[in-house]
Amino acid sequence: MESIKALDNRGIFKEEYGSLAGMSTKKGDPVVIKLLEEVSALIISKEYEHSYPHCWRHKTPLIFMSTPQWFISMKKSGLIEGAMNAVSQVTWEPEWGSQRILSMLEDRPDWCISRQRNWGVPIPLIIHSETGDIHPKQNILFNEIADVIEQEGIEGWDNLDLGTLIDDADQYIKVRDTLDVWFDSGVTHMCVLDKLYGADIKICPKNENFLEYYEKVIEDLKSKGTNVYFIPGGGSNPVGALGYVECLNEIIQENKKYNFSQILHATGSAGTQAGLLAGRKYFNCDIPVIGICVRHKKDIQVDKVYLEAKKTCEKLRCDILNKSDVIVHDEFIGSGYGEPTEEMKEATKLLARKEAILLDPVYSGKAFAGLIGLIKNKKFTKDDNILFIHTGGAVSLSAYEWAF
Numbered sequence: 001m002e003s004i005k006a007l008d009n010r011g012i013f014k015e016e017y018g019s020l021a022g023m024s025t026k027k028g029d030p031v032v033i034k035l036l037e038e039v040s041a042l043i044i045s046k047e048y049e050h051s052y053p054h055c056w057r058h059k060t061p062l063i064f065m066s067t068p069q070w071f072i073s074m075k076k077s078g079l080i081e082g083a084m085n086a087v088s089q090v091t092w093e094p095e096w097g098s099q100r101i102l103s104m105l106e107d108r109p110d111w112c113i114s115r116q117r118n119w120g121v122p123i124p125l126i127i128h129s130e131t132g133d134i135h136p137k138q139n140i141l142f143n144e145i146a147d148v149i150e151q152e153g154i155e156g157w158d159n160l161d162l163g164t165l166i167d168d169a170d171q172y173i174k175v176r177d178t179l180d181v182w183f184d185s186g187v188t189h190m191c192v193l194d195k196l197y198g199a200d201i202k203i204c205p206k207n208e209n210f211l212e213y214y215e216k217v218i219e220d221l222k223s224k225g226t227n228v229y230f231i232p233g234g235g236s237n238p239v240g241a242l243g244y245v246e247c248l249n250e251i252i253q254e255n256k257k258y259n260f261s262q263i264l265h266a267t268g269s270a271g272t273q274a275g276l277l278a279g280r281k282y283f284n285c286d287i288p289v290i291g292i293c294v295r296h297k298k299d300i301q302v303d304k305v306y307l308e309a310k311k312t313c314e315k316l317r318c319d320i321l322n323k324s325d326v327i328v329h330d331e332f333i334g335s336g337y338g339e340p341t342e343e344m345k346e347a348t349k350l351l352a353r354k355e356a357i358l359l360d361p362v363y364s365g366k367a368f369a370g371l372i373g374l375i376k377n378k379k380f381t382k383d384d385n386i387l388f389i390h391t392g393g394a395v396s397l398s399a400y401e402w403a404f
Helices: 015-020 025-038 076-088 096-106 138-152 155-159 181-196 210-223 238-258 271-282 298-316 342-355 364-376 394-403
Strands: 126-128 172-174 262-267 289-293 327-329 386-388
Touching: 015 025, 076 096, 138 155, 238 271, 238 298, 262 271, 262 364, 271 289, 271 298, 289 298, 289 364, 298 327, 342 364, 364 386
Parallel strands: 262 289, 262 386, 289 327
Antiparallel strands: 126 172
């Protein structure tokens, strides 16, 4: 069935629609009603109040239109099968995440990757002005367009004169659509890491121990003469911890104004707390550093933090801290790492609504819940001036929408 498109992309009736030509849909409403009356096709006409879609940015009424879009087939080239196979290769924490993603993939329709927005990454296609067919040299033109964008930025596509690329420019137009941001962000790693940097991404099989797997990969690379530098999870090694040594230095400078009584943060892979504690020793600072555990119980976490802090002190060539300097609380973990708690949800909502600051459900959300819990348990006095370190990660809120 052929669709009838009476409006242009601005929501204005086209010239071929007679007395409606040039009108917006709002102005055209009474004209349409009159035309229906003239041919006895109008059954009833009356006004009534109802909900109506509006642009969330501009608050203006929207018109639903059937418009051409760009899609990626999920069945061709085995995309669905490949995605589902990748899910099975991942160790999921919590385990139910696997089934949730699989159920989303099973009925996945073709992916609409185009958006009609002024801002975004352009879809650099050149199509025939009448038929909409892609230019026969498009695959070659991609490289030339990429060169323009590399030199001029995204605006290079808007400013590009097709006559500089093709001889039949009078018959073709540029696509003005932009990419879906989820597609854009999802392929960045492939374009940047795989293609530009030559990264070879390896996925640890589900039935293998991750630590043993990466050690095996490292040894294999070394045997081939590769100079390997390993970055652990969370960047938690003496080099990574130096970032929080410098963070402690900045805190000391600010402390002249604020007189902090304690520093509190989330502690997981141990790098943050190790860096703060090593900095505390290096700069001879006496502000207590308190970690709220998000993964391990107290004994395990204390050992992890102390070991990393000790290594960091050795790198700084300063005195080694005492193990008693490592202070952690494990009563706010809940049922496990990444598992939401009621306290975390309430703390995250509280800060969002009171201060418009977004926490993440895995780390800072539980840490802030820990801060509130310690206050309620009278671990601090009203005279304490506590510095809470927000370690980022708010982007993960989108994956936990169901929890709130």
